[in-house]
Every structure is written in C-alpha cells, then in structure tokens.
Amino acid sequence: MTVRNRLYRAPVLEGAGDGPDAGDQYAKHFVENAQRGVGMIIQGASCVTEEGRSGPGMSCVDTREKVMRFAPMVDAVHNAGARIVLQLGHGGLYAIEAWHEPYASNRKGPLTAPSPVPWQLKVAFRGIPVRAMSTEEVHELVGRYGRISAWAREAGYDAIQLGNSNAKLLDQFLSPFYNRRTDEFGGSLEGRARILRLIRASVAEHAGADFPCLVKVASEVGGIPGTKHTSFDDALKLAPMLEEWGFDALTPCEVSAFPDTTLCRGGVPDGIWTNPGMVNRLKKAAPTRRKRAVLKIGAWYGGKRAPFKPVWNRQLFAAISQRVSIPVFAVGGIRTADEVNQILESGEAQMVGIGRPFYAEPDLAEKILGGDHGARLCLNSNKCVSAQMLGMRGVCYNPAVTKIRPAGADATS
Numbered sequence: 523m524t525v526r527n528r529l530y531r532a533p534v535l536e537g538a539g540d541g542p543d544a545g546d547q548y549a550k551h552f553v554e555n556a557q558r559g560v561g562m563i564i565q566g567a568s569c570v571t572e573e574g575r576s577g578p579g580m581s582c583v584d585t586r587e588k589v590m591r592f593a594p595m596v597d598a599v600h601n602a603g604a605r606i607v608l609q610l611g612h613g614g615l616y617a618i619e620a621w622h623e624p625y626a627s628n629r630k631g632p633l634t635a636p637s638p639v640p641w642q643l644k645v646a647f648r649g650i651p652v653r654a655m656s657t658e659e660v661h662e663l664v665g666r667y668g669r670i671s672a673w674a675r676e677a678g679y680d681a682i683q684l685g686n687s688n689a690k691l692l693d694q695f696l697s698p699f700y701n702r703r704t705d706e707f708g709g710s711l712e713g714r715a716r717i718l719r720l721i722r723a724s725v726a727e728h729a730g731a732d733f734p735c736l737v738k739v740a741s742e743v744g745g746i747p748g749t750k751h752t753s754f755d756d757a758l759k760l761a762p763m764l765e766e767w768g769f770d771a772l773t774p775c776e777v778s779a780f781p782d783t784t785l786c787r788g789g790v791p792d793g794i795w796t797n798p799g800m801v802n803r804l805k806k807a808a809p810t811r812r813k814r815a816v817l818k819i820g821a822w823y824g825g826k827r828a829p830f831k832p833v834w835n836r837q838l839f840a841a842i843s844q845r846v847s848i849p850v851f852a853v854g855g856i857r858t859a860d861e862v863n864q865i866l867e868s869g870e871a872q873m874v875g876i877g878r879p880f881y882a883e884p885d886l887a888e889k890i891l892g893g894d895h896g897a898r899l900c901l902n903s904n905k906c907v908s909a910q911m912l913g914m915r916g917v918c919y920n921p922a923v924t925k926i927r928p929a930g931a932d933a934t935s
C-alpha cells in the first residue's frame with residue numbers, strides 16, 4: 523500500500539451503528555478528512571460477531587452484506603485521495619452484553635472469553651454468565667477474521683487492522699491475567715499470541731497474501747497489583763514475532779489491563795455526571811446503583827491514573843521501531859506539526875496518527891501538513907469516550923466546539 527503522506531486518522535468510533543445510514547455516517551467524517559489531505563484513515567473498530575460489540579454504536583461486519591454496504595463510502599474516501607483501513611474487534615469479557623442492561627437481558631448466550639473470569643473480578647461480574655472458548659471455537663473465530671478480510675478487500679478497503687488493545691478479546695488472549703488456557707492458545711507469550719499468528723495466516727488465505735494486515739501491540743501499564751499483565755518487555759518480544767508472522771505494520775500502545783481511558787489518556791470523562799443525554803442513557807444502560815457505581819468508578823479511575831501527556835506512547839513505539847523493519851505507526855497525544863516531524867525525522871515511527879482532535883477539526887490534516895504548531899481545539903476531556911460508550915455519535919462534546927460545529931448537536935440531547 524502506498525500512502526500519499528505519513529499522517530493518518532487513528533481509529534475513534536463514530537457511533538455509526540448498523541442502521542441504513544451507517545456508511546453515510548462514516549462518510550460524513552472521513553470524506554472531509556480525506557479532502558483535507560489526511561493520508562490514511564483507520565476506521566474505528568467494527569465487530570466480527572453480532573455479540574461482542576463494545577458500545578451500542580459500534581458497527582458489525584459479520585456478514586458480506588454488512589461489509590459491502592461500506593463500499594460507496596470507501597470509494598468516496600479513495601476519490602478524495604486517502605487510503606482506508608477496516609479495524610476488526612470483539613469485546614470478549616468486556617462486550618456490551620456484560621454491562622448494558624437491554625443488551626445484557628437480550629444476550630443469546632454467555633459472554634465468550636479465553637478463560638473464566640479472574641477471581642479478582644468476580645464481584646464486578648456477579649450474575650454475568652461467561653464461558654471460556656473451546657479450542658474449536660478459537661479456530662472458528664480465526665477463520666471468521668479471514669472471511670471478513672476477504673469481504674473488506676472486495677469492498678475496496680486497503681487493509682485490515684486487528685484492534686487488539688484496551689483489554690478487548692485479542693488482548694485478553696495475550697494477557698496472562700485473562701488467559702489461563704492450557705491448550706495451544708495459552709501458556710507462553712508465543713502460545714497466548716498464537717491466535718494472532720493464525721489470524722494473519724487466515725487473512726492471507728482468504729483475502730490474498732498481498733492484502734495488508736496491520737496490528738496493534740499493547741503493553742499494559744496498570745492492572746491489579748500483584749497480578750501478571752502484558753508487560754513492556756512482552757510487547758518488545760512480541761513485535762519481531764508479529765513481523766515474522768507476516769504482519770505489515772505495528773501500532774504500539776500503552777494501555778491498561780481494563781477497558782478504561784488509559785488508551786487515550788486525558789481527563790475523567792465527566793459527561794456521565796453532567797451531560798443530561800449521557801446521564802439518561804447511563805440510567806437505561808445500568809438501572810441499578812451498583813452497576814452505575816462500577817461504571818463510574820471505572821471511568822473515574824481511568825481518567826485519574828492516566829492523565830494526558832504529549833506523545834505518551836513514545837517510549838514504546840521508539841523501542842519497537844528499533845526491533846522491526848516493518849513500518850511502525852505512532853499514536854497517542856500527538857498534536858502539532860513539530861511533534862509529527864520530530865517523530866518521523868528521528869525514525870521513531872514511519873506513520874503518525876492523531877485520534878480525538880479529528881472530531882473537533884476535520885481539516886486537521888491540512889493544518890498539520892501546513893506546519894501548524896498551534897493549540898488544538900480538543901481538550902482531551904474524554905467526553906467523547908463516555909458518549910460512545912452510551913451509543914451517542916462520535917463527535918466533539920467540548921461545548922466551545924459544539925457551538926461552532928453543528929455536527930455536535932446531539933451532544934446535549
């Protein structure tokens with residue numbers, strides 16, 4: 523894949539869902555980003571099964587038809603000169619069926635995970651049925667990734683990315699905290715990562731060996747004290763294995779062992795306390811005080827323990843860059859042309875991604891490529907995170923921005 527420049531839009535969910543306008547919702551954001559010069563867009567994670575979404579607005583790509591509905595949007599992005607990548611995900615233990623009442627009561631079966639719930643999380647998962655996947659089911663899931671990749675290629679996407687970061691299903695396989703399997707998919711780092719190896723092979727088999735397959739590489743910076751997690755060293759060891767297995771590019775990312783805002787860093791997503799639309803949605807999602815308390819504590823803890831810091835993934839992506847010869851994609855708190863140029867010129871990464879600020883500034887690529895060093899409109903408040911958790915649109919919820927950009931109109935509804 524040749525990209526016209528080294529700036530990409532990092533995956534942030536659009537809340538486009540699965541309605542008839544899903545493709546248009548993505549197009550509304552992406553086409554303008556492309557027209558304003560971004561090199562590549564990684565679409566926020568789409569779910570590989572009907573169950574397993576991490577938020578109500580996450581699109582599903584479990585059938586050919588659902589993937590093909592995005593073809594006109596993909597075409598429009600191409601016509602505007604950018605590349606577009608489909609990110610594939612699954613929430614596993616942290617799927618929406620675990621915590622969102624209407625989804626939980628309509629779930630078709632137990633949540634799927636690599637192993638039973640770790641005992642330390644038993645209280646939080648009280649009353650939520652969870653089943654460890656059988657070896658056959660893991661192989662079935664691997665094939666599913668391959669089939670979806672073939673449909674993605676048919677729809678015109680330039681690549682797929684495995685969205686494993688932030689404690690989702692593939693991270694749960696990688697993490698010794700969540701994965702206590704004794705079959706071929708557990709044990710050593712290589713065993714826990716075997717699912718990635720097989721998915722890479724399945725993508726080549728179904729979509730063609732020349733269809734690029736990208737992957738995120740997580741290092742967990744926090745978990746329950748005294749428990750094992752995916753360490754910085756694990757991420758450094760995993761990166762060359764991923765290259766050997768045929769992955770085409772890596773996005774290193776420091777995350778938490780839990781699905782909190784460590785993934786993006788920044789403020790406590792206070793919308794769930796202050797925004798009337800979010801407060802109402804939270805009450806529907808979590809009707810009991812206990813559930814609401816668990817979600818609020820999670821949101822508060824993530825925001826407090828991982829404050830915003832410019833270019834916070836630098837240590838990890840720079841170290842991984844030295845260990846592989848495939849492109850490394852930087853992401854995380856990158857805001858100015860100076861930071862972008864410095865990362866590229868020093869060879870710490872080969873592509874640079876920006877996520878949340880695209881919500882507030884759809885013309886961001888034009889500004890950065892033009893050498894903009896100014897402050898971004900994005901305040902890293904993470905209001906966009908709680909909004910998406912509750913099924914609202916992927917837009918900026920900073921009141922100063924919603925005033926000037928009507929796209930944020932549902933920010934208060």
Ligand SMILES: Cc1cc2nc3c(=O)[nH]c(=O)nc-3n(C[C@H](O)[C@H](O)[C@H](O)COP(=O)(O)O)c2cc1C
Nearest residue numbers: 532533534535566567786854855876877878906907
């Ligand atoms: C609202 C929101 C949704 C996100 N969704 C995804 C996602 O679907 N897949 C993913 O890999 N990362 C996701 N991320 C992480 C971003 O891609 C990015 O790594 C992170 O926000 C840090 O970059 P930034 O500081 O430029 O926003 C999300 C972040 C936010 C704030």
